[in-house]
Amino acid sequence: MQEHAVTALLNLSIRDENKGNIVSSGAVPGIVHVLRTGSMEARENAAATLFSLSVVDEYKVTIGASGAIPPLVLLLNEGTQRGKKDAVTALFNLCIYLGNKGKAFRAGIVPTLMQLLTEPGGGMVDEALALLAILASHPEGRAAIGTAKAVPVLVEFIRLGSPRNKENAAAVLEHLCAGEQHHLSEAKELGIMEPLADLAQNGTDRGKRKAAQLLEQLSRFFEQQQEGSGTGTG
Structure with missing residues (x-):
C-alpha cells in the first residue's frame, strides 16, 4: 500500500501547487519510511519524490529533519542507476541548506561520492x-x-x-x-x-x-x- 502511495505522491509532487499540500499533510515521514524499508523501486520513487519536494527551500529543512539523508546516501550507494540519480539530486538540493550538510557527512556521503567518481563507466x-x-x-x-x-x-x-x-x-x-x-x-x-x-x-x-x-x-x-x-x- 505504502509503495503505491509513494508513486501517487511522486506524480502529484511534480506540480508545484501540490508540493505544499504534500508537506503540510505530514506525508514526509511516510515517504522517508518507504525510502528506508521499501522495495528498490519504491525507494527510488521515494527519493524522486523527496527530490521534487526539496526544490522548495523551506522543505529542505523539513526533509532533512525527517531523517531522509542517511537512507538517501544508502540508496546512492546501492541503488540502480536511476535510484542513484534520484538520490544524488535530492541530496544536492538538501545540502544547499547548511544544516543538512553535517547530516550528510555523518551518513558517509563523501566516501560514497568518491566511489562514484572512480567507478568504471563514470x-x-x-x-x-x-x-x-x-x-x-x-x-x-x-x-x-x-x-x-x-x-x-x-x-x-x-x-x-x-x-x-x-x-x-x-x-x-x-x-x-x-x-x-x-x-x-x-x-x-x-x-x-x-x-x-x-x-x-x-x-x-x-x-x-x-x-x-x-x-x-x-x-x-x-x-x-x-x-x-x-x-x-x-
Whole structure:
C-alpha cells in the first residue's frame, strides 16, 4: 500500500501547487519510511519524490529533519542507476541548506561520492562532483574529502574532465587547499600547474575564477617555500 502511495505522491509532487499540500499533510515521514524499508523501486520513487519536494527551500529543512539523508546516501550507494540519480539530486538540493550538510557527512556521503567518481563507466561523475563542490565549503566536508585522498582524483578531472567537471573539481580543490597547504604540495607534485593554467584561460567563467584562485594559492605557497628555504640557508 505504502509503495503505491509513494508513486501517487511522486506524480502529484511534480506540480508545484501540490508540493505544499504534500508537506503540510505530514506525508514526509511516510515517504522517508518507504525510502528506508521499501522495495528498490519504491525507494527510488521515494527519493524522486523527496527530490521534487526539496526544490522548495523551506522543505529542505523539513526533509532533512525527517531523517531522509542517511537512507538517501544508502540508496546512492546501492541503488540502480536511476535510484542513484534520484538520490544524488535530492541530496544536492538538501545540502544547499547548511544544516543538512553535517547530516550528510555523518551518513558517509563523501566516501560514497568518491566511489562514484572512480567507478568504471563514470555514469555519476557530473552529479558527484557538483555535490562535492557544495560540501567542500563546509569545514567538516573539507576534512572528509581530504581524508578520502581526493586530490589525485580532482587533479585528473581538472586535466581531462568535461568543462563542468573541471570547474567543479577546481572548486573542490580550491576549498580543500584553502586550509591545508599539504594539499597544495600534493597537487603541485601531481602536475596541476599546466591543466590549471589551461582552465584559467579556457574554462567556464566559474572554472576560470576557481583556477585563478588556485593558482594564486599555489603562487603564495611557492613564495613561502622559497622564503623558508632562503632563511634556512642564510
